[in-house]
Amino acid sequence: MIKLENITKIYHMGDSDVHALDGVTLHIKPHEFVSIIGPSGSGKSTLMNMIGCLDVPTGGRYWIDGVEGSKMTDNQLADLRNQKIGFIFQQYNLLSKLTAFENVELPLIYRGIPAEERAEMVKKALLRVGLLEKMNHKPTELSGGQQQRVSVARALSANPSLILADEPTGALDSKSGIEIMQMLHDLHEDGNTVVIITHDLNIAKQAERIITIRDGKITSDIDNKADRAGANNIKGSAIGDNENGKTADLEADLKEKEEFIQNLIEDKEVAE
Numbered sequence: 467m468i469k470l471e472n473i474t475k476i477y478h479m480g481d482s483d484v485h486a487l488d489g490v491t492l493h494i495k496p497h498e499f500v501s502i503i504g505p506s507g508s509g510k511s512t513l514m515n516m517i518g519c520l521d522v523p524t525g526g527r528y529w530i531d532g533v534e535g536s537k538m539t540d541n542q543l544a545d546l547r548n549q550k551i552g553f554i555f556q557q558y559n560l561l562s563k564l565t566a567f568e569n570v571e572l573p574l575i576y577r578g579i580p581a582e583e584r585a586e587m588v589k590k591a592l593l594r595v596g597l598l599e600k601m602n603h604k605p606t607e608l609s610g611g612q613q614q615r616v617s618v619a620r621a622l623s624a625n626p627s628l629i630l631a632d633e634p635t636g637a638l639d640s641k642s643g644i645e646i647m648q649m650l651h652d653l654h655e656d657g658n659t660v661v662i663i664t665h666d667l668n669i670a671k672q673a674e675r676i677i678t679i680r681d682g683k684i685t686s687d688i689d690n691k692a693d694r695a696g697a698n699n700i701k702g703s704a705i706g707d708n709e710n711g712k713t714a715d716l717e718a719d720l721k722e723k724e725e726f727i728q729n730l731i732e733d734k735e736v737a738e
């Protein structure tokens with residue numbers, strides 16, 4: 467689905483260079499549910515911009531569904547983004563002059579979908595996030611949680627194969643955050659690839675794969691499938707036959723992973 471090979475991104479700031487990404491190699495496969503966690507300034511948003519073809523790297527190569535990004539023109543990249551990727555941002559990024567309906571409709575207009583079909587798709591998406599009755603409301607007439615639900619509807623309306631969310635719950639109260647996460651879980655269940663960027667371990671832990679990033683480098687890449695299945699399943703698999711013949715105590719393993727990630731985050735927070 468997405469393959470990055472030795473990607474670098476350097477921002478020139480006056481006389482100094484900021485190495486926002488410093489040789490990132492990453493393969494995200496179809497139907498994966500991945501979280502990318504790291505402290506503030508670690509390069510998460512820059513990485514999201516690369517995965518989402520919103521920006522071009524300084525160095526390295528990348529492929530989207532087997533097509534090499536650096537060989538595409540800006541227009542081709544824009545089309546690809548529009549067809550394959552649904553974005554969710556921390557600050558919703560809804561257009562304030564447009565209604566919920568019109569916001570969700572926008573990417574479908576870019577895709578050249580005829581009006582009637584568009585209306586069907588918009589309503590289906592808004593129904594899915596439970597906001598059909600608010601379709602004529604402007605963002606300012608909606609709560610933060612509702613605005614983020616509109617942005618989820620916008621992301622999913624065009625049936626993208628990849629949902630990319632940058633701190634999707636960062637601006638929300640905990641109840642709205644849980645609702646948004648549930649929607650992302652549902653989208654994954656439906657067969658979408660979901661990538662969540664976050665600095666929150668509780669969010670990251672919900673994914674099947676947890677990638678940590680620090681100073682523009684990937685510092686760990688953890689399979690979280692067994693852990694995510696819940697404590698009962700973890701115990702079950704620890705007692706039962708383990709595929710690899712390992713008898714590792716998976717619960718201890720989970721705890722260790724959590725501590726490992728937590729340390730990564732806390733270290734940095736202390737340093738900042």
Ligand SMILES: Nc1ncnc2c1ncn2[C@@H]1O[C@H](COP(=O)(O)OP(=O)(O)O)[C@@H](O)[C@H]1O
Nearest residue numbers: 477479484486505506507508509510511512513
């Ligand atoms: N447009 C930009 N111009 C200059 N520096 C930038 C720009 N965007 C990000 N950076 C720098 O790159 C580093 C990574 O930023 P970012 O990807 O936004 O991190 P995160 O999302 O993890 O907080 C930071 O040091 C940041 O200051």
Ligand SMILES: [Mg+2]
Nearest residue numbers: 510511512632
């Ligand atoms: Mg960021």
